[in-house]
Amino acid sequence: MSPPAATFDTTSPISGNGNGLAVKKNLAVKAAASGQAKTLAEMQDKWESFTFAPIRESQVSRAMTRRYFADLDAYAESDIVIIGAGSCGLSAAYMLGKQRPDLKIAIIEAGVAPGGGAWLGGQLFSAMVMRKPADAFLNDLGVPFEDEGDFVVVKHAALFTSTLLSRVLAFPNIKLFNATAVEDLITRPAPTPTDPHAVRIAGVVTNWTLVSMHHDDQSCMDPNTINAPLVISTTGHDGPFGAFSVKRLVSMQQIEKLGGMRGLDMRSAEDAIVKRTREVVTGLVVGGMELSEVDGANRMGPTFGAMVLSGVKAAEEALSVWGA
Ligand code: 48N
Numbered sequence: 001m002s003p004p005a006a007t008f009d010t011t012s013p014i015s016g017n018g019n020g021l022a023v024k025k026n027l028a029v030k031a032a033a034s035g036q037a038k039t040l041a042e043m044q045d046k047w048e049s050f051t052f053a054p055i056r057e058s059q060v061s062r063a064m065t066r067r068y069f070a071d072l073d074a075y076a077e078s079d080i081v082i083i084g085a086g087s088c089g090l091s092a093a094y095m096l097g098k099q100r101p102d103l104k105i106a107i108i109e110a111g112v113a114p115g116g117g118a119w120l121g122g123q124l125f126s127a128m129v130m131r132k133p134a135d136a137f138l139n140d141l142g143v144p145f146e147d148e149g150d151f152v153v154v155k156h157a158a159l160f161t162s163t164l165l166s167r168v169l170a171f172p173n174i175k176l177f178n179a180t181a182v183e184d185l186i187t188r189p190a191p192t193p194t195d196p197h198a199v200r201i202a203g204v205v206t207n208w209t210l211v212s213m214h215h216d217d218q219s220c221m222d223p224n225t226i227n228a229p230l231v232i233s234t235t236g237h238d239g240p241f242g243a244f245s246v247k248r249l250v251s252m253q254q255i256e257k258l259g260g261m262r263g264l265d266m267r268s269a270e271d272a273i274v275k276r277t278r279e280v281v282t283g284l285v286v287g288g289m290e291l292s293e294v295d296g297a298n299r300m301g302p303t304f305g306a307m308v309l310s311g312v313k314a315a316e317e318a319l320s321v322w323g324a
Contacts, residue, residue, distance in 0.1 A: 036051060036053065037050065071175050071177075072177075072224075074104070074175075075104060075106040075175050075177075075226060076225070076226060076227065077104070077226075077227050077228075078104045078105065078106040078203075078226055078227070078228040079103040079104045079105065079228060079229070079230070079322070080096060080103055080104075080105045080106075080228055080230045080231070080232060080318055080322075081105075081106045081107075081108060081182075081203065081204050081226055081228040081230075081231045081232070082105065082106070082107045082108070082231075082232045082234065083108050083182045083204060083231065083232070083233045083234065083235055083244065083245060084108075084109065084110075084116065084233065084234040084235040084236060084288070084290070085107050085109035085111075085114030085115065085116065085165075085176060085178065086114075086115065086116020086117060086118060086234060086235075086236050086288060086289075086307070087115075087116060087117070087118040087160075087161065087164070087288070087304055087307035087308060087311070088116075088234040088287045088288025088289070088307045088308070088310050088311040088314065089107065089109075089116075089232065089234035089287075089288065089311065090107075090114070090115075090161075090164045090165060090168050090311065091137065091164065091307065091308040091309075091310075091311025091312060091315075092232050092234065092287060092311035092312070092314040092315045092318070093105060093107055093168045093171075093174055093311075093315075094141070094164060094167055094168050094311070095311065095312050095315035095316075096174075096315045096318065096319070097167075097168060097171035097173065097174050098171075099315070099319065100173075100319065100322075101171070101172070101173050102173070103173060103322075104173055104175075105171075105173060105174045105175070106174075106175050106177060106226055106228070107168075107174065107175070107176045107177065108177050108180050108181070108182050108204060108206055108226075109176060109177070109178040109179075109180065110178075110179070110180065110181040110182075110209045110212070110239075110240070110241050111178060111179070111209070112178055112179045113178070114165060114176060114178050115161045115165060116236055117236065117238075118157055118160065118161045118304060118307070119157055119158050119161055120157050120158075121157045121302055122301065122302025123302070125302075126155075126156045126157060126158070127153050127154065127155060127156065127157070128153065128154040128156070128157035128160055128304055129151055129152075129153055129302060129303045129304070130145075130151060130152055130153075130154070130303065130304050130305040130308070131150060131151045131266075131270065131303055131305040132150055132151060132152065132305075133305075133309075134152075134304070134305030134306075134308050134309055135147070135152045137308040137309065137312065138152065138154065138160070141160075141163055141164060141167065142163065143159060143160050143163050143164075144159075151303070151305075157304075160304075177206070179208060179209050179210075180206050180207070180208060180209060181206065181207055181208070181209040181212035181213075181241060182204045182205065182206055182235075182241075182244060182245075183205055183206065183207050183212045183215075183223055184204070184205035184223065184248065185201050185203075185204060185205065185231070185245060185248055185249075185252075185284070186201065186202045186203035186204060186205060186225060186227065187199035187200065187201060187202060187252070188200050188202045190282055197253065198254070198281075198282075199252070199254060199281070199282075200281070200282035200283040201230075201231050201281060201282065201283035201284040202227060202228070202229065202283060203225060203226050203227040203228045203231070204225070204226050204228070204231060205223045205224070205225055206223055206224045206225070206226060207221065207223040207224065212241075213240060229283060229322075230283055230284075230285070230318055230321055230322065231245070231283060231284050231285070232284075232285045232286075232287060232314050232315075232318055233245035233246070233284060233285070233286050233287075233290055234286075234287045234288040234290055234310075234311070234314065235288075235290045236288060236289045236290055237261055237289040237290060237292055237293060237299070242289075242290070243258070243289075243290045243292075243293040244290075245284060245286065245290065246258065246280070246286060246290055246291075246293045246294050247293070249280065249281060249284075254281050255280070255281070255294070258293050258294075259292070259293055259294050259295040259296035259297070260293070260296045261289075261292035261293055261296065261297065261298070261299055262292070262296050262297065262298040262299070263298060263299070264298060264299050264300065264301045265298040265299075265300070266300045266301060266303055268297075268298050269292075269297055269298035269299055269300035269306065270300050270303065270305055270306035271306075272297040272298065273287075273288070273289070273291055273292065273297055273300070273306040273307075273310050274306050274309045274310050274313055276291055276294070276295060276297065277291060277310045277313040277314050277317060278317055279317055279321060280294055283321075285314050285317045285318050285321070286314075287310040287311060287313065287314035288307050288310050288311070288314075289307070291310070
């Protein structure tokens with residue numbers, strides 16, 4: 001027995017039958033008739049008669065997919081791509097979002113949850129330490145902290161990261177594509193008198209993270225691409241993709257070898273990471289802990305001031321390339 005033919009869903013205000021507004025009004029009339037609550041106060045003590053507005057599963061699917069694929073289409077040509085939504089990448093995005101609302105900025109984050117290593121202060125401890133003058137960034141962001149003299153403490157790292165993330169996601173010109181990995185870089189020949197094989201970076205190659213992690217056991221899962229004249233790479237130093245872009249520059253023979261992150265030394269590491277945040281090859285600015293793999297900076301352990309100020313500097317470097 002063949003399944004019943006799919007009936008054309010006329011209740012959906014976005015079913016494409018052209019009378020969306022009339023349908024929306026019809027749904028509002030129905031909701032009012034059903035005495036549907038509109039405010040939290042109207043819901044209290046009336047749960048027996050409580051009901052949600054009507055929905056059809058296809059409406060949810062269309063609401064998600066239409067927007068996602070419109071974003072993919074719009075950001076296929078981006079002005080800046082940021083690889084990695086950790087504390088450095090998000091800080092760079094925040095600065096760019098504030099300063100250049102005219103630029104289309106795509107953030108590609110391999111994890112389902114953006115934020116990188118900034119959800120805890122260190123090991124399992126929740127308080128986040130930032131050495132001064134990084135408190136200037138917290139003040140700009142509006143994150144409260146306790147002042148301990150030469151450093152400040154945010155009571156929970158998640159307060160910092162969630163506040164920064166919410167501000168970045170609120171910028172209309174910034175799109176986050178999470179659970180998506182950058183698995184290669186787009187290049188263009190850019191020979192120099194000293195290096196005939198030099199390239200400039202012209203965008204990123206992306207795939208679903210789970211696909212990127214399984215190329216060894218499932219072949220021919222081709223990627224997608226995003227063209228951009230400038231990429232900021234802040235992929236950190238650990239995890240399955242740590243220091244991704246720098247490692248790829250080595251394998252493409254654009255830099256000779258990995259610098260090799262050195263042992264933990266807070267006092268030297270943080271100054272070095274901020275000062276060395278820069279355009280490592282044409283079109284690619286590297287910041288945050290990924291930078292320790294370029295020229296062997298020390299690691300700093302559980303203090304995050306260098307991450308945010310490296311992000312501030314990476315945004316500045318990007319805009320100087322853009323000729324802001
Ligand atoms: O938080 P991370 O790892 O990197 P940063 O540089 O923003 O912050 C580093 C900081 O958390 C520390 O490591 C602290 C200060 N400790 C230092 C120390 O001495 O131990 O964020 C990088 C993000 C992560 O969310 C990754 O999932 C993501 O980048 N990522 C990628 N996303 C897309 N494509 C990739 N190829 C990729 N690689 C990493």
